[in-house]
Amino acid sequence: MKPNICTIPITDLFSETDGCPICRMHRMLEEQYVEYITGAAMMAPDVRIITNKTGFCHRHFSMMVNNGPRLSNALLLQTHIDEQRKLVFPKKPDEPASKQNIAAIAELGKTCYVCDRIDHDVLHLLRTVYTQFAQDPEFRRQFAKQDYICLNHYSLIMTASQGNKKAMDKRKWSEFYEAVNTLSKKYMDTLYDDVTHFTTMYDYRNQGGDYKNSKDSIERAINFLTSYPVDPNLK
Numbered sequence: 417m418k419p420n421i422c423t424i425p426i427t428d429l430f431s432e433t434d435g436c437p438i439c440r441m442h443r444m445l446e447e448q449y450v451e452y453i454t455g456a457a458m459m460a461p462d463v464r465i466i467t468n469k470t471g472f473c474h475r476h477f478s479m480m481v482n483n484g485p486r487l488s489n490a491l492l493l494q495t496h497i498d499e500q501r502k503l504v505f506p507k508k509p510d511e512p513a514s515k516q517n518i519a520a521i522a523e524l525g526k527t528c529y530v531c532d533r534i535d536h537d538v539l540h541l542l543r544t545v546y547t548q549f550a551q552d553p554e555f556r557r558q559f560a561k562q563d564y565i566c567l568n569h570y571s572l573i574m575t576a577s578q579g580n581k582k583a584m585d586k587r588k589w590s591e592f593y594e595a596v597n598t599l600s601k602k603y604m605d606t607l608y609d610d611v612t613h614f615t616t617m618y619d620y621r622n623q624g625g626d627y628k629n630s631k632d633s634i635e636r637a638i639n640f641l642t643s644y645p646v647d648p649n650l651k
């Protein structure tokens with residue numbers, strides 16, 4: 417049984433205001449798919465056919481290994497390695513692989529079953545966000561109260577809105593764009609000011625001065641720009 421994205425409550429997601437709401441949506445889907453892939457999906461041969469082909473990105477392999485049963489991970493890897501081995505390597509060991517096969521290896525580095533599912537589901541859930549925004553004044557208030565919309569999700573929300581024009585009338589779309597622009601711009605301005613303030617604290621004339629909100633501005637800026645918090649394990 418695949419995680420059911422309909423059970424992801426959009427209004428609950430937006431009732432929180434910590435960080436970017438689409439990052440929260442992404443994280444929720446990510447946790448569900450990682451649990452699914454090393455759990456219930458082990459009984460779904462059709463899913464394995466796809467994962468043998470696409471594999472996983474480093475982030476999702478790491479989450480699967482850190483959260484899922486080791487046997488599930490080993491079984492997934494066993495058939496994935498086997499398929500890739502058959503697909504890419506030439507029969508004669510003293511010949512290089514064909515251009516096509518080398519391209520297939522490069523392509524494998526760009527595909528991930530979990531990322532693909534999340535991308536698909538986020539687009540589906542965004543349609544609900546647009547509809548909810550059009551219909552529910554309380555949701556519009558919650559939307560405006562968000563901390564920010566991160567840069568990647570700003571672009572995603574704007575791009576996806578083009579394919580969902582029917583979700584609301586022109587006036588509501590203007591209201592929506594203004595709300596999104598305000599959230600992203602306001603936070604970006606704050607980040608700029610905080611990072612700038614942080615740099616001025618290294619001026620000897622400001623010694624002993626007040627850092628204000630700038631101490632974690634580097635971490636917050638990276639989170640805003642990349643959609644992920646700084647990973648303390650990467651050294």
Ligand SMILES: [Zn+2]
Pocket residue numbers: 436437438439440565566567568569643
């Ligand atoms: Zn985001």
Ligand SMILES: [Zn+2]
Pocket residue numbers: 472473474475476528529530531532
């Ligand atoms: Zn991934």
